[in-house]
Amino acid sequence: MSRDERTVAAVPAWVWGILAACLALQLAVQAARHSGAPPESDLPPPARPEALALASFGEKEAAARLAMLYIQSVDFAAGEALPYRHLDYRRLVGWLRSILALDPRSDYPLFSAARVYAEVPDPARSRIALELVYEAFLEDPNRRWPWLAHAALLAKHRLKDLPLARRFAAAIDRHTTSQNVPLWAKQMEIFILEDMNELEAARIMLGGLLASGKIRDPAEARFLAKRLEELEARIVK
Amino acid sequence: MPAAILARFVLTEARRSGLPWLAAGCVAAALAAAAFLSQVALTESLALSAAIVAALLRAATVFLVATQVASSILREVDDKGLELMLSLPLSRSTQYLGRLAGFAACGMALALVFSAVLLLWASPGAVALWALSLACEAALVAAAALFFSLTLTGLVPAIAATVGLYLLARSMPAIQAMAAGPLTDASFAAQATRFAVDGIALLLPRLDGVARTEWLLYGLPSAGDYLVALAGVALYWLLLVAAGLFDFHRRNL
Numbered sequence: 001m002s003r004d005e006r007t008v009a010a011v012p013a014w015v016w017g018i019l020a021a022c023l024a025l026q027l028a029v030q031a032a033r034h035s036g037a038p039p040e041s042d043l044p045p046p047a048r049p050e051a052l053a054l055a056s057f058g059e060k061e062a063a064a065r066l067a068m069l070y071i072q073s074v075d076f077a078a079g080e081a082l083p084y085r086h087l088d089y090r091r092l093v094g095w096l097r098s099i100l101a102l103d104p105r106s107d108y109p110l111f112s113a114a115r116v117y118a119e120v121p122d123p124a125r126s127r128i129a130l131e132l133v134y135e136a137f138l139e140d141p142n143r144r145w146p147w148l149a150h151a152a153l154l155a156k157h158r159l160k161d162l163p164l165a166r167r168f169a170a171a172i173d174r175h176t177t178s179q180n181v182p183l184w185a186k187q188m189e190i191f192i193l194e195d196m197n198e199l200e201a202a203r204i205m206l207g208g209l210l211a212s213g214k215i216r217d218p219a220e221a222r223f224l225a226k227r228l229e230e231l232e233a234r235i236v237k
Numbered sequence: 238m239p240a241a242i243l244a245r246f247v248l249t250e251a252r253r254s255g256l257p258w259l260a261a262g263c264v265a266a267a268l269a270a271a272a273f274l275s276q277v278a279l280t281e282s283l284a285l286s287a288a289i290v291a292a293l294l295r296a297a298t299v300f301l302v303a304t305q306v307a308s309s310i311l312r313e314v315d316d317k318g319l320e321l322m323l324s325l326p327l328s329r330s331t332q333y334l335g336r337l338a339g340f341a342a343c344g345m346a347l348a349l350v351f352s353a354v355l356l357l358w359a360s361p362g363a364v365a366l367w368a369l370s371l372a373c374e375a376a377l378v379a380a381a382a383l384f385f386s387l388t389l390t391g392l393v394p395a396i397a398a399t400v401g402l403y404l405l406a407r408s409m410p411a412i413q414a415m416a417a418g419p420l421t422d423a424s425f426a427a428q429a430t431r432f433a434v435d436g437i438a439l440l441l442p443r444l445d446g447v448a449r450t451e452w453l454l455y456g457l458p459s460a461g462d463y464l465v466a467l468a469g470v471a472l473y474w475l476l477l478v479a480a481g482l483f484d485f486h487r488r489n490l
Contacts, residue, residue, distance in 0.1 A: 053411035057404055058444070062289055069285075072277075111279065
């Protein structure tokens with residue numbers, strides 16, 4: 001207690017009462033509120049990159065990643081048979097394009113497009129996400145090839161669309177020029193044509209990515225290891 | 238040296254008013270936000286932490302410097318301390334520059350402490366460049382807050398004007414990009430709007446070039462770009478100092 005304060009006994013009883021009642025009411029109201037994941041709701045129309053830059057007062061890198069966290073929370077239903085079933089994929093792709101324009105060097109939008117939104121058991125939606133990966137790859141092939149390599153595997157094993165998989169694989173060979181792109185990625189078309197199952201292909205690809213130092217983020221490594229386990233479990237069944 | 242004594246008074250006042258504790262609170266809050274967000278990220282969790290902490294601590298630097306300067310000057314005005322100081326045999330320029338040096342040093346110290354936190358995620362070279370440019374940004378905010386505090390003589394107007402100038406300067410490249418976007422028509426109104434926006438931009442510092450988060454995430458800037466950005470901030474700092482001195486010399490007791 002400082003010399004500027006009187007003892008608590010100086011506070012009238014009715015003020016104590018109001019303070020206690022208001023605190024109890026606040027706790028009750030907050031406890032009764034529904035918490036957890038947001039309800040089934042769709043994405044709003046995508047914001048333009050300039051608008052996102054303006055809203056973040058120029059903090060583009062932080063805004064891009066926060067926007068990704070917002071998007072990934074919409075209609076997320078882990079464990080359901082049909083995840084993202086209420087999500088408007090046209091809007092989703094618009095958001096991902098805006099975020100990519102905001103921070104073109106971020107891997108998050110294409111990681112999500114290839115590893116999350118393209119892996120839904122709905123071929124039409126999966127194709128929308130894969131086409132975004134392909135389009136974005138063409139803008140910066142030497143940086144974005146890992147996502148197109150994964151897209152080629154998805155096209156072959158999930159969509160059973162060999163021509164699409166070969167188109168993606170051939171694009172990696174044709175458009176990448178950097179010495180950092182490994183040989184297995186350049187020869188992705190042969191890899192696609194080989195008679196191996198999805199698990200074997202995924203193992204080879206993840207092993208290659210880890211060996212090339214492309215996966216350094218602990219959250220990404222955890223996510224990919226979990227995906228590999230899920231794939232393993234599904235194939236064993 | 239009178240100006241150095243005034244600067245020391247400013248720093249002592251900042252220390253006694255609890256600014257170090259506020260700074261510590263800002264660091265704790267930024268780290269907590271980064272820890273939470275990196276847990277929900279699927280990838281780039283380290284980059285996300287660095288970007289969020291950098292953005293939050295930069296905002297904290299600006300807010301703390303602006304409020305510290307405005308509250309200190311306004312208290313001095315209300316207590317008639319400024320009138321007493323002006324009656325002393327010290328030139329007005331010395332008084333103004335002494336206070337400014339103290340506030341700028343306070344802002345730079347905050348910037349350096351906050352930047353040290355980023356060593357958790359970014360390379361020392363990138364953090365050093367980011368810290369130096371944030372220190373310059375903090376000195377600029379201190380100069381703007383001192384100018385507005387002595388000109389507007391009200392706590393809320395002074396803080397609002399300083400923060401408004403800062404946010405407008407940071408947002409101006411995005412506003413210009415929107416005004417000149419491919420979807421804007423070629424009507425007279427659209428052209429006039431674009432000229433007006435470009436005109437306002439001429440009166441603002443280019444803050445989008447300093448303390449860029451991308452240096453922490455993707456690598457160092459080129460020396461030329463870095464020096465040009467710092468020179469722009471230094472030029473605007475001198476402009477604010479000149480405007481402040483001009484106004485302070487005209488002030489009647």
